[in-house]
Amino acid sequence: MKQERKEELVIRWMDDEVLSASENEELKRILEAEPELATMRAGHSQVREDLLAVYAEPADVPYGDFFQTKLEQAIRDADEADHPPAKPAASSWRDALRWWLAPVAVGAMAVAFLAGTRVGNSPTPERLVVSQNRSVVYTPEGGVTASIVNADGAGTSVIVLDGLQPIPDSFDLMAGGQSFNESDSAVQLISTQRSVQVY
Amino acid sequence: MKAVATFSLWFLLVAVGFAQDPGKETVARLRTVLLFGTNDNLAEVVPDVPVADKGHAGRMELLKNLHFKNYGLLGSEVKPIWRSYTNWSSPMKGSDEILLSFEPNSQAEADGVKLDLELWQGKRKVMKTTHPLKNGKWLYIAGPDWRGGRLILGIELLPLSEK
Numbered sequence: 387m388k389q390e391r392k393e394e395l396v397i398r399w400m401d402d403e404v405l406s407a408s409e410n411e412e413l414k415r416i417l418e419a420e421p422e423l424a425t426m427r428a429g430h431s432q433v434r435e436d437l438l439a440v441y442a443e444p445a446d447v448p449y450g451d452f453f454q455t456k457l458e459q460a461i462r463d464a465d466e467a468d469h470p471p472a473k474p475a476a477s478s479w480r481d482a483l484r485w486w487l488a489p490v491a492v493g494a495m496a497v498a499f500l501a502g503t504r505v506g507n508s509p510t511p512e513r514l515v516v517s518q519n520r521s522v523v524y525t526p527e528g529g530v531t532a533s534i535v536n537a538d539g540a541g542t543s544v545i546v547l548d549g550l551q552p553i554p555d556s557f558d559l560m561a562g563g564q565s566f567n568e569s570d571s572a573v574q575l576i577s578t579q580r581s582v583q584v585y
Numbered sequence: 586m587k588a589v590a591t592f593s594l595w596f597l598l599v600a601v602g603f604a605q606d607p608g609k610e611t612v613a614r615l616r617t618v619l620l621f622g623t624n625d626n627l628a629e630v631v632p633d634v635p636v637a638d639k640g641h642a643g644r645m646e647l648l649k650n651l652h653f654k655n656y657g658l659l660g661s662e663v664k665p666i667w668r669s670y671t672n673w674s675s676p677m678k679g680s681d682e683i684l685l686s687f688e689p690n691s692q693a694e695a696d697g698v699k700l701d702l703e704l705w706q707g708k709r710k711v712m713k714t715t716h717p718l719k720n721g722k723w724l725y726i727a728g729p730d731w732r733g734g735r736l737i738l739g740i741e742l743l744p745l746s747e748k
Contacts, residue, residue: 523714530711541722542644546651547704547712550729553682557731 392416400427608669612693614743615700615718617685618661619676622653623734630732631657641739644723651727653734663743666698676738682707683728685738690715697722697742704728704738718742 395413398405405413417423523532523545530549536542620637622645623630637658646652660676664687671688675681684705691699697719704712704726716724720742728736 521714521716523712525712527709527711532712540644541719542725543716543722544645544651544725544727545712545714545716546727547729550706550711552730553706553736555732557682 396423400430402431608667610668611665611745612668612689613666613698613745614663615666615672615674615687616661616663616739616741616743617674617676618739618741619659619683620737620739621657621659621731621734622651622655622737623657623732624654625733627655627657630734631659634659641723641737645725645737651735656737659736666693666700668693671701681705683736683738685740695744696720702740720744 391412395405395409395416398409399413521534521543523534525532525547527550530547533546533548535544535546618637618641620641621627621631621634627634627636634657637656642653642656645656660678662674662676662678664672664674666672666687666689668689671686674685674687675683676685677683686701686703686705688701689698690701697717699715699717702712702714702716703710706729711728712726718724718740722742724740726738726740728738730736
């Protein structure tokens with residue numbers, strides 16, 4: 387008997403497979419020649435029982451339906467990407483609604499942006515003035531407004547600030563000791579000091 | 586001796602640093618005048634205050650709602666405009682009630698420069714603007730009321746060559 391045939395029969399026997407009558411005759415002769423194989427079979431069976439006791443019973447994959455659904459969806463998406471569905475010849479009312487909603491959405495975003503600028507600390511439009519020569523005047527103080535006037539054709543400009551806190555009349559002027567020039571004429575420098583009253 | 590040497594080295598490094606700082610280069614000069622416009626008698630309201638140059642009154646006459654009979658000169662000052670640093674003008678000497686900060690906003694040209702200007706009143710910033718200034722062209726900022734009149738800050742760009 388060939389060695390391969392002998393090993394095949396022994397392994398099938400150890401795995402409790404059902405053998406034919408001729409195979410049983412062959413196996414009987416092998417066991418008579420090698421009686422220690424019976425002991426090995428008992429040990430093999432014990433090992434198999436021990437392994438089955440350690441490992442749990444085979445169970446189904448958890449959430450199998452969920453994963454199956456996701457897989458099917460992914461396959462459908464891939465198919466649609468490869469073969470995009472043809473557009474209907476006539477546009478539906480949903481397409482018309484989409485075109486109508488686009489400008490409405492843009493307007494809503496603009497309104498939201500303006501509302502956000504008013505809620506925050508950003509300057510209100512009244513506190514931000516732009517002149518003809520693109521000068522921008524910003525008045526951070528509340529209640530202060532600015533206006534820009536291009537006074538004449540000689541290039542003079544005037545920024546008028548209204549709403550500033552008036553300087554008290556008690557803010558006194560006193561003559562200083564220095565001199566300076568304006569338009570080539572010497573004039574006396576005036577210094578100022580606040581008059582402080584102590585109670 | 587060691588302290589003297591250390592101080593000398595520190596002073597030398599600072600001096601060299603400022604000398605090589607291109608941002609400190611003067612690109613133009615700014616004249617600021619603080620005017621007091623009033624319809625009352627100037628000598629009675631603010632004694633010792635000189636009458637301002639008649640050119641100011643002539644330019645302000647063009648404004649309909651902001652024209653006064655008399656203009657007094659409270660102070661004047663000429664300060665350098667640095668290339669990339671902020672400079673301050675306090676035309677009212679001895680007081681920081683009215684201050685103006687200025688800094689170039691763009692490359693200085695031969696005939697003008699665009700400046701970032703900030704007006705401060707009582708240590709509070711009341712106005713900020715970016716304004717193109719031309720040589721010899723005046724910009725006036727009508728500020729707070731005072732003694733029945735109004736304080737007006739005049740700004741004139743002077744070319745670098747003019748002394």
